[in-house]
Amino acid sequence: MNAAVLTIARRLRRTLQTTLQSQSQFSTSARRYNPRKPERRLQSIIFPVASPSANLVPEIERWIEKGNTVQPYDLQLVIKGLRRLRRFRQALEVSEWMKTKSNLPFRPGDHAVQLDLIGVVHGMSSAEDYFNKLPQEHKTEKAYGALLNCYVRERQVDKALAHMNKMKQLGLAYAPLPYNNIMNLYAATGQHEKVYSVLSQMKEDGVFPDNLSYRICIVSCGARSDVSGMKKLLQEMEQQPQIVMDWNTYTAVANVYLNSGFPTWAVLALEKAEKKMNKSDSVAYNHLISLYARLCDKRQVQRLWELQKNNCKRPINRDYLIMLSALVKLDDIKEAEVLLKQWYSSLNILDFRVPNILFRAYQTSGQLEKAEALLDQFVKEGKKPHSNSWGIVAAGYAAQGEMDKAHAMMKNALCVYMPNLGWTPNHKLVNEILYYLGENGDLKDVETFIELLKVARPMDSDMYYPLIKARIRAGKEVNDLLKGMKDDGVKESEDIKEVLSSAEKRVIGRS
Structure with missing residues (x-):
């Protein structure tokens, strides 16, 4: 080395x-740099807390002890931000503190949020128990909707449908949201042919579909390669007086056209999307740039990137991610290298x-x-x-x-490895490295690599093999390793048996 x-x-x-x-x-997280001094609000002391396992309640209580006031809206914003960052356990802790210790009003909407968080953190049984124990005055459409969302998230089709029927009987399914949830459930479980029937039922029930209702159906048509059905849906949607067409729908349509092999129609949909978008909406630019990259249209990608930089606030990490991905897809590595330097010199985290x-x-x-x-x-x-x-x-x-x-390189990866941050060493790749070390590695290198790897994965025969082989090659005893294997409940692999057998034969031959 x-x-x-x-x-x-x-x-x-x-x-x-x-x-x-x-x-x-x-x-x-992709957030915009703001050189101005932030407002002293609760969020300003919550969001800088780095550890996702930290208890945020003491931070809130210290904030109050310093003479600051906390309003329900402040806590709701904190909970919303934590949910957006997928820190559900922390969000639930804040919600529970708000309910039991804050002396603040805990309204039906707050109950619905807590119910949903309980479903994520503790599972469906706990969510159902929470719902069943709610006072009747808090069992509003929000609480029913939250429990439906839990069933949908867990793909519990039968329970979701039964719950939806109960909502209808109680007159609580008067908005598109629960119908959209059922459509999403069918789509998530691969039952795309049932999605449109929910849209039809919604209209029969006197509920006007919203943009999302149609968009779910459009995406579902794409999953079934039903371009004709999608076009009919789009025409129907464009004629609905309650619908204001948006860029999201047209990008969804463009995506279906692309997947179905109709690039010309995809371009027409993207042109409509650009006309509908707010010129300062960076997310819209992200979608358009990605889709034009799939069309291999570098000119449009560069044009939209310049418009985004001119019309929006300064690019954030998400924007650089999208544009870099587009350039790589266009096989323009040199331009991607230039953009990376611009990102590195920016003020983004x-x-x-x-x-x-x-x-x-x-x-x-x-x-x-x-x-x-x-x-x-x-x-x-x-x-x-x-x-x-x-x-x-x-x-x-x-x-x-x-x-x-x-x-x-893998040793460096293991040097900075920390659990629960989304990366685990690729099992096949690590096994290739372990085998290589077993055949060629110095004993110290093998031992160092195994010690680092043990933090990320339990000892197994693939990890014992290079240790045993390197020990034997170095003329050292392996009895302690064999005992360790037995203690760990690891069976001898064929490779290990072969190494031990060869070593034994060499010893017999010398004697």
Whole structure:
């Protein structure tokens, strides 16, 4: 292993304890930079809390002890933000504190939110129990709708349909939302042929479909390759007086056309989408850029990117992610490299999902030296690439048969590994590296790699194999490893049996 790789590994190990603290789900979320001093509101002390496992209630109570007031709206905003960031357990803790300890009113809408959070965190049984114990005055359409949403999320079709019927009987299904939920349930369970029947039933029940109702049906038509049916739905939607056509619908239509092999029609739909969008809506630009990239229309991609930069606030991480992905899809790596430099010099929080787009492009095109050099640059500048960034490059080297470099990159990935952050080492790739180490690795290298890997995966025969083989190759005893295997409940693999047998024969031969 060369000195440069060792230097990088040592730097990464020194920062292991603090890795990712400043790049947690809160800090890496795509948010806009605001140089002005933030308002002193509750959110300003909640959202900077880095750990997703931290209890936020003490933070709220300290805020109040300092003489600050907390209104229901403040807590509702915090809960909404936590849900958006998928920190459901923390959101539930805040909701429970609001209900039991805050002396603030806890209204039907708050009950509905808490019910939904209970379903996510504790499961359906707990959500049903919460609903059943609600006072009758709080069993509004919101609470019923929240429980329906839980059934839909858990794909419990029979219970969802029975609950929907109960809502109809009670006169609580008077808006599109519950019908849309049932349509989503059918779509999620692959029953696309039933989606349109829900739309028909909605109209029979005197409920006017909204944009989302039609859009779910349009996407469902696409899943069935029913372009003709989709066109009829679109025409019907455009004629409905209560519907204001939006860009989302036309991009959904364009996506169906693209998937069905009608690029010309897709372009016409995108032109309609652009006419309907708010010129300062960055999300709309993101969708259009992605779809034009799929059409391999570089001119439109660049035009829309310039419009986005001119008409919207400064680009955030999400915008760079979309544009980089578009450039990579267009096979314009040089332009992607220029854009990455612009992102790096921007004032956005460092989010390694952005350079990972380029790392994957380097992996696909075989330019792994560029990827490694970029990672080295981040480390030298005191940045901390995530495990998946190193893992991408490791996979690339393994595919090229350069297992020594694959080992070095995966070792770096394991040096900064932290559980529950969305990355786990690829089992097949790691096994390839383990086998390589068993055949060629120095005992110290093998032991170091296994120690790092143990944090991410339990010991198994694939991990014991290189240890045993390296020990035998170094002329050392393996009895403690065999005992460890027995204690861990790991059976000897054929490879291990073969290694032990060969070692025994060598010993007999020498004697």
